[in-house]
Amino acid sequence: MQRNRNPVLCEIEPEIAQMLETFGYELVVAELKGPSGAQTLALYIDKPGGVHSDECAEMVKKTAVVLATLDAQRHNYNIIVSSPGIERPLTKEEDFQRFSGQRATLTLRQAQGKQTLTGVLRGLNQSCVVIERGADTVEVPVTDLVAAHLAPDWQET
Secondary structure, eight states: OOOOOOOOHHHHHHHHHHHHHHTTOOEEEEEEEEEEEEOEEEEEEEEETTOOOOHHHHHHHHHHHHHHHHTTTOOOOOOEEEETTTTTTTOOOHHHHHTTTSSEEEEEEEEEEEEEEEEEEEEETTEEEEEEETTTEEEEEGGEEEEEEEEOTTTTO
């Protein structure tokens, strides 16, 4: 999936992701929001079994240390660390394999605008996400995706 990336985020995200991995977490999404000088760095993290609020609080502290080592003056952010939630974004190709069998919503870029497909993920076939919608199976090129996330069926829960 293609996203417009903030150059500062491109610089700091690999360091933050590496730090999180050392503590057993996956960086799902990193976002930099707000005007310069009052920016918020929002990190959405996950691990098998999910994350708890006390773990998020600890990762806020560890992220602040990483940012301070990169450039203390320039990286003065409000830091938020959270679980990606039940509608977890699918941001990497391996997510489509990992969450195969679960319900998801894909947003596609098309000539006439965006299209949304909801169905059961069936993995990846080369560079296409396979999604089952009722009796139909659709293959969507990863390059056509604008966004994707898990979509629990609230009527089944």
